[in-house]
Amino acid sequence: MFEYLVPLQPDAIIALMQQCKADTNPDKIDLGVGVYKDEAGGTTILRAVKAAEKQLWETETTKSYVGIRGNDDFRHAMLHLILGGDAGKIDDSLLDRIASAQAAGGSGALRLGAELIKSAAPHATVWVSTPTWANHIPLISSAGLKMEKYPYYNRETLGVDFDDMIAHLDAHAKVGDVVLLHGCCHNPTGADLSPAQWDQLADFMLAKQLTPYVDLAYFGLGRGMSEDSYGLRKVVDICPEVLIAASCSKNFALYKERVGLVAVVCKDTDTATIARSQLGSIQRRIISMPPDHGAKLVADILGDKSLREMWVAELTEMRERMRDLRKQLSEALNVQGGETMAAAVVDQNGMFSTLPLSVDQARKLRSEFSIYMTDSGRINIAGANKTNIPRLAEAILSVL
Ligand code: LMR
Numbered sequence: 452m453f454e455y456l457v458p459l460q461p462d463a464i465i466a467l468m469q470q471c472k473a474d475t476n477p478d479k480i481d482l483g484v485g486v487y488k489d490e491a492g493g494t495t496i497l498r499a500v501k502a503a504e505k506q507l508w509e510t511e512t513t514k515s516y517v518g519i520r521g522n523d524d525f526r527h528a529m530l531h532l533i534l535g536g537d538a539g540k541i542d543d544s545l546l547d548r549i550a551s552a553q554a555a556g557g558s559g560a561l562r563l564g565a566e567l568i569k570s571a572a573p574h575a576t577v578w579v580s581t582p583t584w585a586n587h588i589p590l591i592s593s594a595g596l597k598m599e600k601y602p603y604y605n606r607e608t609l610g611v612d613f614d615d616m617i618a619h620l621d622a623h624a625k626v627g628d629v630v631l632l633h634g635c636c637h638n639p640t641g642a643d644l645s646p647a648q649w650d651q652l653a654d655f656m657l658a659k660q661l662t663p664y665v666d667l668a669y670f671g672l673g674r675g676m677s678e679d680s681y682g683l684r685k686v687v688d689i690c691p692e693v694l695i696a697a698s699c700s701k702n703f704a705l706y707k708e709r710v711g712l713v714a715v716v717c718k719d720t721d722t723a724t725i726a727r728s729q730l731g732s733i734q735r736r737i738i739s740m741p742p743d744h745g746a747k748l749v750a751d752i753l754g755d756k757s758l759r760e761m762w763v764a765e766l767t768e769m770r771e772r773m774r775d776l777r778k779q780l781s782e783a784l785n786v787q788g789g790e791t792m793a794a795a796v797v798d799q800n801g802m803f804s805t806l807p808l809s810v811d812q813a814r815k816l817r818s819e820f821s822i823y824m825t826d827s828g829r830i831n832i833a834g835a836n837k838t839n840i841p842r843l844a845e846a847i848l849s850v851l
Contacts, residue, residue: 462585463825471823479821480839482830485638485802487672487701487769490836497704499762503751507744516740519731521553525746528753529712533670533697536684537677545687550726551714552734553741557668557698558590560711564664564694565594566733567715567726568629577664578620578630580604582805582827584638587631587666599623601630604640606807609795611642617655626660629694632686635679636669636801639829643673643800649682653689664694671702671766672773673800691718699749701802702766708745769833773802776832776840783844788851802831812850820846 460466467483486494496504520526530549534541554560568575577596579587580603592598601624602615620630632652637643644652656663663686673679687693692715699710713730717723734741752758777797785793796804808816808828816822822843824830835843 462589463827464585467823467825470817474821474823476821478839478842480823480835480843482822482824482832482834482843485701485831486706487704487773487802487833488836490772492836494704494706497762497765499752499758499765500703500705500748502761503748503755503758506751507747511747514743517743519734519740520551520727521741522743522746522750524750524754525553525710526551526712526714528750529697529699530714532676532753533667533680533695534684534687536680545716547720548717548723549714550717550723550730551712552727552730553746554696554711554713554734555738555741556700556709556711557666557696558586558711559709559738559741560696560698560713561587561590561666562594562737563713563730563733564696564715565591565596566737567713567729568664568694569594569596570729570733572627572629574627575662576624576628578624578628580616580631580633580637582639583631583633584666584668585825591631604637604642604805606805607791609640609642609791609799609805609807611644611648613644613648613651617652620661621655621659624659624661627662629662629664630656631664631666632682634665634667634670634683634695635673636803637799638668638801639803639805639825639827641799641801641804642795644682646681646685649685652682653685656686657689657691662692662694663690664696666696668696668698669701669801670697672770672802675770676763676766687716692716699745702769703745703749703752703762705745705748708748709742710745710749773832776835776837777804779837779840780832780835780844783841784847786848789844789848792847796832802833803829804832805829806847808847808850815850816846822846 471481577598578601581600601619605612665683695714697712700706715726752762781793781797806828810826813826
């Protein structure tokens with residue numbers, strides 16, 4: 452039967468990773484995949500993670516299964532973290548309305564959420580921003596859901612076309628549709644909604660009876676923990692139902708451990724009980740039991756005062772380094788012809804910005820300068836460093 456298979460190309464990000472790896476130029480600059488790199492170009496294991504791993508190694512006595520929806524401490528600690536704001540704590544009345552499951556990374560969470568939508572509302576359309584993360588559409592549409600796009604990023608102003616976004620959803624989305632939103636650090640553009648826009652969006656979604664599906668893959672890496680969850684907390688406050696897909700890949704640097712959480716805020720506790728049974732059953736038929744190691748580390752870090760403080764300090768360090776790099780790149784780009792880019796780069800959040808480059812220009816940067824970014828002009832700012840920023844800016848300006 453396998454002779455009937457047709458070869459498939461890897462997606463743009465995976466293909467770029469392979470291309471960059473094969474480039475032997477010692478001065479190459481890898482701005483491709485969304486992986487945080489330190490000044491020396493390394494993606495090291497966080498000190499808090501190492502300490503939790505040591506503790507786990509000493510105390511863990513079994514590798515037996517944890518449970519179909521994963522580690523309870525992990526799920527609860529994550530919900531308090533992402534929904535608790537400055538207090539880091541949510542009320543039991545909200546917790547009781549939430550069904551959650553540990554997932555294999557943010558992608559696993561997105562897929563579990565998509566399967567749940569398919570079971571609950573098979574005819575709902577899922578709306579995604581233009582542009583969005585390359586894997587959103589394959590991941591969610593594979594659950595059998597219809598998908599459509601709404602306008603979001605303006606490639607000329609390099610900002611969010613918020614009025615167009617609302618007008619488009621108002622005109623085309625139907626009651627019961629789902630709108631995928633990036634909670635912070637929009638991937639691939641870094642252009643986020645302001646708090647005032649989240650306020651307006653939440654009211655609009657409620658009035659229009661649309662369900663927010665918030666992808667929170669870069670929590671803590673934008674402006675700060677409380678700032679990065681503002682939008683999510685807002686829609687949870689206003690809308691009766693919200694889906695959340697959170698990832699610990701970037702903020703805990705646990706990439707290959709695949710740690711994620713899907714959470715569904717329901718209208719009431721009875722609905723949450725049903726949603727829990729559904730999430731468990733979906734997990735069972737896709738991967739049966741979620742992997743435990745990474746989630747246990749996150750639970751241990753968040754549940755221990757000193758490990759948590761260590762993690763917050765490391766997260767802050769990553770975030771501030773990216774903000775510094777943005778500032779430096781912005782200054783270097785701030786010459787005639789580069790002003791809009793310069794203003795956007797310093798204003799945007801997280802790992803990514805999408806520069807106003809054509810496919811040919813992005814490819815030229817690759818072939819002539821060994822600078823790797825996606826064809827769409829997305830850069831991962833954490834892939835740059837203080838030393839190579841002048842060269843990077845010069846190369847970008849030279850291809851414009
Ligand atoms: C990215 O956007 O580069 C990351 O989320 C990694 C991935 O899997 O695509």
